[in-house]
Amino acid sequence: MARIILKNINLSFPIIGTDIYIRGKIINKFIGGKIEENKKKISIKALDNITLQLNDGDRIGLVGHNGAGKSTFLSLLAGIYWPDSGDIKIEGKIQNLFDPNLGLEPEESGYKNILKIGLMHGFKKKDIINKYQKIIDDTNLGDYIHLPVRTYSSGMRLRLGFSVVSSLSPEILLLDEMIGVGDKNFQEFAKKKMNEIIDNASILVLASHSNKIIEQFCNRVILLVNGKIIKDGSPMEILDYYQNNGIQ
Amino acid sequence: MNELSLSLAWTEVRLKYIRTKIGPFWETLSLAILLFTLAVLWSKLWKIEINEYLPHLVSGMIIWRYMALIITDGCLIFTRHDYIFKSVPMPFSVLVIKHIYAGIFLFLHHLPIIIIFNLILKIDFISINLFYLIYSVPIFLITSYSAIIILAITSTRFRDIHSLTASLVSVLVFFTPIFWTIDQMGETGRKYFVTPNIVYHYIEIFRKPLIGHSPNFFSVIFTFIFTILIFIFSMYLLNKYKKRIIFWI
Numbered sequence: 001m002a003r004i005i006l007k008n009i010n011l012s013f014p015i016i017g018t019d020i021y022i023r024g025k026i027i028n029k030f031i032g033g034k035i036e037e038n039k040k041k042i043s044i045k046a047l048d049n050i051t052l053q054l055n056d057g058d059r060i061g062l063v064g065h066n067g068a069g070k071s072t073f074l075s076l077l078a079g080i081y082w083p084d085s086g087d088i089k090i091e092g093k094i095q096n097l098f099d100p101n102l103g104l105e106p107e108e109s110g111y112k113n114i115l116k117i118g119l120m121h122g123f124k125k126k127d128i129i130n131k132y133q134k135i136i137d138d139t140n141l142g143d144y145i146h147l148p149v150r151t152y153s154s155g156m157r158l159r160l161g162f163s164v165v166s167s168l169s170p171e172i173l174l175l176d177e178m179i180g181v182g183d184k185n186f187q188e189f190a191k192k193k194m195n196e197i198i199d200n201a202s203i204l205v206l207a208s209h210s211n212k213i214i215e216q217f218c219n220r221v222i223l224l225v226n227g228k229i230i231k232d233g234s235p236m237e238i239l240d241y242y243q244n245n246g247i248q
Numbered sequence: 249m250n251e252l253s254l255s256l257a258w259t260e261v262r263l264k265y266i267r268t269k270i271g272p273f274w275e276t277l278s279l280a281i282l283l284f285t286l287a288v289l290w291s292k293l294w295k296i297e298i299n300e301y302l303p304h305l306v307s308g309m310i311i312w313r314y315m316a317l318i319i320t321d322g323c324l325i326f327t328r329h330d331y332i333f334k335s336v337p338m339p340f341s342v343l344v345i346k347h348i349y350a351g352i353f354l355f356l357h358h359l360p361i362i363i364i365f366n367l368i369l370k371i372d373f374i375s376i377n378l379f380y381l382i383y384s385v386p387i388f389l390i391t392s393y394s395a396i397i398i399l400a401i402t403s404t405r406f407r408d409i410h411s412l413t414a415s416l417v418s419v420l421v422f423f424t425p426i427f428w429t430i431d432q433m434g435e436t437g438r439k440y441f442v443t444p445n446i447v448y449h450y451i452e453i454f455r456k457p458l459i460g461h462s463p464n465f466f467s468v469i470f471t472f473i474f475t476i477l478i479f480i481f482s483m484y485l486l487n488k489y490k491k492r493i494i495f496w497i
Contacts, residue, residue: 014495016405079337082491099335107263116259119252121336
């Protein structure tokens with residue numbers, strides 16, 4: 001059973017090292033977050049009073065314009081940010097795929113990099129070693145696996161990173177706009193892998209600007225505007241609302 | 249967590265030398281040559297026995313190299329690895345421990361210089377005094393851990409601290425009895441430059457056992473108290489700011 005419960009979550013980013021004059025200028029309503037000023041500290045409110053429950057089987061799509069708080073929300077779930085106030089309760093193993101090539105070392109061989117990428121994403125060494133052969137087969141890199149990664153094309157690098165992170169089966173999976181990268185070949189590959197892990201995960205949270213992707217993977221969509229949840233419902237309903245109301 | 253720290257540190261070392269033939273030995277060799285020539289020159293100038301001066305200089309300098317690396321690069325560990333902290337939930341301690349490993353690797357591959365010079369000069373260093381290292385090593389590790397945390401947090405928030413620390417470190421090497429010995433310093437000089445110099449006491453508890461002496465009691469006590477204080481302070485700082493650090497990176 002996987003579950004995420006959020007209660008009255010608030011999160012603001014402090015702005016450090018910007019002088020008052022420039023601060024005055026950046027107060028601009030096209031910026032997603034709300035800029036708050038108290039005393040001498042200036043911060044951008046990225047998440048505003050978020051209360052939400054995600055249950056087993058939820059395939060959440062996050063929509064909203066740039067700066068609406070989608071990535072911040074994902075990072076909060078991932079444990080990268082701590083909220084200023086509110087409660088988070090997460091049940092289940094959570095994994096993010098924000099950067100599948102994190103930990104990649106270009107001078108080392110692909111073979112050695114499998115361990116590095118895996119460790120960086122929080123896996124235990126022995127778990128990675130158990131899955132080594134499967135990961136190598138997944139990459140489809142053949143003998144290239146023994147060459148330094150600097151000789152790889154960017155598609156091959158992605159394939160390597162992707163094969164490592166997708167070999168683990170998280171209960172809660174967080175994704176941020178990464179399906180659209182790479183060439184056609186990679187896209188096919190990514191789609192296949194993606195379907196595999198998404199099928200295995202109990203909860204998926206995916207941020208995307210592409211309606212096609214949202215419709216394909218999600219069964220519930222959340223619309224964020226200026227760090228607030230404006231709407232929460234079925235993909236059809238929310239995507240329609242989002243487009244018709246032209247929320248900027 | 250430890251696996252990751254070790255893997256990161258080891259990669260860093262490997263990468264530094266990946267396409268050189270005798271790689272890491274160049275650095276050790278050139279340090280050995282430098283220290284040997286300086287020792288010969290200065291022991292003549294200052295009329296000190298080379299048997300006494302060379303081990304003092306060599307061991308002091310190699311311990312100092314470790315400390316300088318820990319302190320100056322310690323300031324940068326969060327900012328240099330910002331992409332990691334922004335992509336995965338990574339405990340800060342992973343990179344702190346990684347940096348300590350980097351320091352240990354550096355020390356270990358300079359350690360043969362101390363041993364070889366000890367053997368050449370027939371210094372009786374394999375003695376009961378080596379047991380002092382059982383005290384010194386943990387003291388060094390705990391202090392390194394705490395110092396890195398303090399420096400990394402403060403210099404992530406205030407970027408000037410790294411430059412400030414770097415210039416202090418480059419001066420400190422001359423104010424600490426590494427190139428000179430405390431016997432050369434007069435009574436007043438010792439009172440102002442040696443007794444309050446915490447770096448000296450740390451070098452003392454490590455250097456003396458390595459060259460066959462026992463460290464003085466005052467240094468042992470001083471380092472013990474300092475280690476406890478710096479550890480408490482670093483934990484306080486980390487607990488207070490751990491939620492904010494990510495916004496400063």
